[in-house]
Amino acid sequence: MIYLDYAATTPMSEQALHTYTKVAREYYGNASSLHEEGTRAQQIVTASKQVIAQALGASGRHLHFVSGATEGNFLAIYALLESVKQQDPSKNHILCSPIEHDSVLRVMNRLVAEGWEVEYMPLLDNGRVCIDQLKECCTESTALIALQLVNSELGTYQPVGEIAEIARKMDIKVHCDAVQAFGKIPIDVQALGAHSLSISAHKIYGPQGIGAIWLDPKVEWSGFFPSATSKKFRPGTLAVPSIAAFAVATKGMIEDMEAEFVRVQQLREVWLEALGGMPNPPIIEGAKSSAHQSPFILGLRFPGMEGQFLMLECDQAGVGISTGSACQSGTDEPNVSMKALGRSEQEAREFVRFSFGKGHDVEEIPHIIEKIRTIVERHYSHVSTF
Ligand SMILES: Cc1ncc(COP(=O)(O)O)c(C=O)c1O
Numbered sequence: 001m002i003y004l005d006y007a008a009t010t011p012m013s014e015q016a017l018h019t020y021t022k023v024a025r026e027y028y029g030n031a032s033s034l035h036e037e038g039t040r041a042q043q044i045v046t047a048s049k050q051v052i053a054q055a056l057g058a059s060g061r062h063l064h065f066v067s068g069a070t071e072g073n074f075l076a077i078y079a080l081l082e083s084v085k086q087q088d089p090s091k092n093h094i095l096c097s098p099i100e101h102d103s104v105l106r107v108m109n110r111l112v113a114e115g116w117e118v119e120y121m122p123l124l125d126n127g128r129v130c131i132d133q134l135k136e137c138c139t140e141s142t143a144l145i146a147l148q149l150v151n152s153e154l155g156t157y158q159p160v161g162e163i164a165e166i167a168r169k170m171d172i173k174v175h176c177d178a179v180q181a182f183g184k185i186p187i188d189v190q191a192l193g194a195h196s197l198s199i200s201a202h203k204i205y206g207p208q209g210i211g212a213i214w215l216d217p218k219v220e221w222s223g224f225f226p227s228a229t230s231k232k233f234r235p236g237t238l239a240v241p242s243i244a245a246f247a248v249a250t251k252g253m254i255e256d257m258e259a260e261f262v263r264v265q266q267l268r269e270v271w272l273e274a275l276g277g278m279p280n281p282p283i284i285e286g287a288k289s290s291a292h293q294s295p296f297i298l299g300l301r302f303p304g305m306e307g308q309f310l311m312l313e314c315d316q317a318g319v320g321i322s323t324g325s326a327c328q329s330g331t332d333e334p335n336v337s338m339k340a341l342g343r344s345e346q347e348a349r350e351f352v353r354f355s356f357g358k359g360h361d362v363e364e365i366p367h368i369i370e371k372i373r374t375i376v377e378r379h380y381s382h383v384s385t386f
Contacts, residue, residue, distance in 0.1 A: 002368055003320045006203075006357030007152050007180060007297050013205035013252055016245040020207060024241040031238045041240045048247035055250050056197065057188035058214050064233035065243055068211040069179045070103035072198035075234065076213045077107050077146060079221035080173040080195055081116075084143040086220065091143040094118045097129050097158065098340035101177055104146055105336070116143075120340075126287035127156035127341060135166060144173045149181035149192075153324045153337040153353055154286035155297025157181075164193030173219070179203055179211075183253030184261065184296055195219050201242065205358070206249030210242035264356050265295040267365075271354070274369045275300070280376055285338070285351070296357070299337075301350035305379050307335070310352050313375040319368055322353050 003011075012020070023044060029037025031045045049060035056063075066072040084091050096108050098120040108118045122133040129147060138145075145167050147158050164174045176194035178187055183204040189197060196219075200211040215221055215233070227235040253260075275282055282300040287293040301307065307323040314321050324335045334348030343351075 001318050001320050002364060003359055004354045004356065004368075005320045005322050006359075007353065007355035008322055009202045009208065010205045010357055011359065012207060012245070013249055015252060016206050016249040019248040020241045020245040023244040027240055027244075029240075031240055041238075044240055044244050045238055048243045051247040052199075052212055052250045053214065055183070055187070055254050056199075056214055057190055059217075062217050063212050063214050065238060066198075066211050066213060066234055067209055067239075068202070069101070069177060069198045069200035071234075072200070072211045072213040073101070073103045073146075073175070073177055074107050075224050076196035076198055076215065077104070077111075077144065077175050078224040079215060079233070080144055080175055080219065081111075082222045082224075083219050084173060086222070088143075091141050092117055093139060093141040094144045094146065095121050095134065095137055095142060095172075096146040097121050097148065098123065099127055099151055099153070099337040100146060100148055101152055101179070102336075104148070104177055108146070117141075121145075121147075123340060125341065126292060127151055127154040127285075127337065128287065128292060129158055129163065131159055131162055131166070134163060138166065138170055138172060140170075142170065142172045144175060146175045146177070148177040148179070149187070150178075150185075150294045150297070151286075151337065152180050152297070153335065153351070154299045155180075155294035155355075156287045157185075157292050157294060160194060161192050168193060180294065180297065183250060183257065184294065186257070189214055189216075196221075201246035201249055204249050204253045206246040207242045210239055210246050212246070260358065261295065263361075265290065267356055267362055268295040268298060270362050270365050271298060274365055278369070278373050278376065280380055285341070296355055298354040298356070300352060300354070301338075301347060302352075302376055302379075303347075303350065304383060305350055305376065307350050307352040309379070310372075310375060313379075314372065317371045317375065319371055322355075324351060324353055 027041045029041040031041040049063050053060040053063040112118050121129045160176050167174045174194040176197045178197045179200045182199040195216040197214045202208040223233045282302045285299040334345050335351035338348035338351045
């Protein structure tokens with residue numbers, strides 16, 4: 001299969017796989033055990049934390065491993081809200097972008113049920129949060145802003161740094177889901193200014209089922225789990241082989257980051273040119289300026305053609321694309337990001353996402369475009385005969 005769904009997950013790198021099996025075989029101790037095997041495992045955890053934290057400009061002491069960003073988003077948001085409740089229990093307002101990942105939107109639903117007032121921030125047509133309108137939404141009772149760094153469906157960058165600066169002046173906490181940004185663009189948590197940030201290993205050629213959150217040490221958070229402590233944010237046995245492989249995958253991303261960014265940017269240009277040259281070119285969603293758009297994600301739609309249909313036809317033709325975030329696929333619901341951008345229900349159903357990574361290159365594009373062109377033309381000629 002020609003795999004174009006790297007935003008959903010990535011294959012593990014050889015180095016990460018090798019590390020996983022080596023650590024599973026040789027460092028099998030429980031990292032909480034005090035004997036030699038436990039200590040050896042704990043050393044792997046500490047060293048891995050350092051590598052991953054360093055990639056965020058942070059200290060390993062403030063990084064906490066979780067089972068992935070879904071859990072990370074949940075735990076980080078609850079930790080920040082707990083700290084707000086301790087400081088000022090009168091605050092009850094949360095701002096969130098309407099195109100956050102499903103894992104954040106579901107937390108918001110739960111918070112509404114718990115009595116929080118969740119307000120979704122207005123977006124510009126390219127999917128970016130409008131900073132001026134956001135300022136107007138912030139009030140004295142605003143406790144938290146939840147905003148991702150890169151949108152997983154459109155690939156637009158959100159102005160997290162600017163928003164965190166505003167938020168800090170108003171004593172508002174900021175949680176940032178950085179899953180689609182980590183390892184692809186430089187992140188420095190100090191410069192970004194968010195109070196918590198989530199990342200996930202399987203988006204960067206690491207294993208599935210492991211992620212991390214960084215928590216600002218200045219925040220007096222308390223963990224969601226009853227047995228959480230300042231040392232152990234999430235209780236449970238640490239997944240040492242996954243953690244070690246996560247660190248190796250992180251290293252690989254950081255080493256290649258600049259070159260890979262330029263390569264994928266060029267790849268996206270070629271894609272856009274090739275799609276634009278089709279007899280029935282698609283509508284490209286997301287930001288037009290590369291300053292606001294990740295090259296790793298390309299969201300688009302062919303008017304009148306269901307995204308689900310194109311995805312299935314591409315699958316038959318050996319090309320793996322998606323209709324949006326993997327958590328929402330299979331629900332038969334129109335794409336959430338498209339609806340949040342004010343697209344009609346029909347337009348939202350047309351959405352498809354191509355996402356790029358290390359496994360494919362420019363030479364493949366004409367071949368893939370030809371397959372897509374055949375599917376699209378067949379569809380349009382079929383529709384026009386009715
Ligand atoms: C932006 C974003 N946040 C969170 C997640 C969830 O990550 P995980 O699969 O590690 O739970 C994803 C995965 O699709 C994502 O793209």
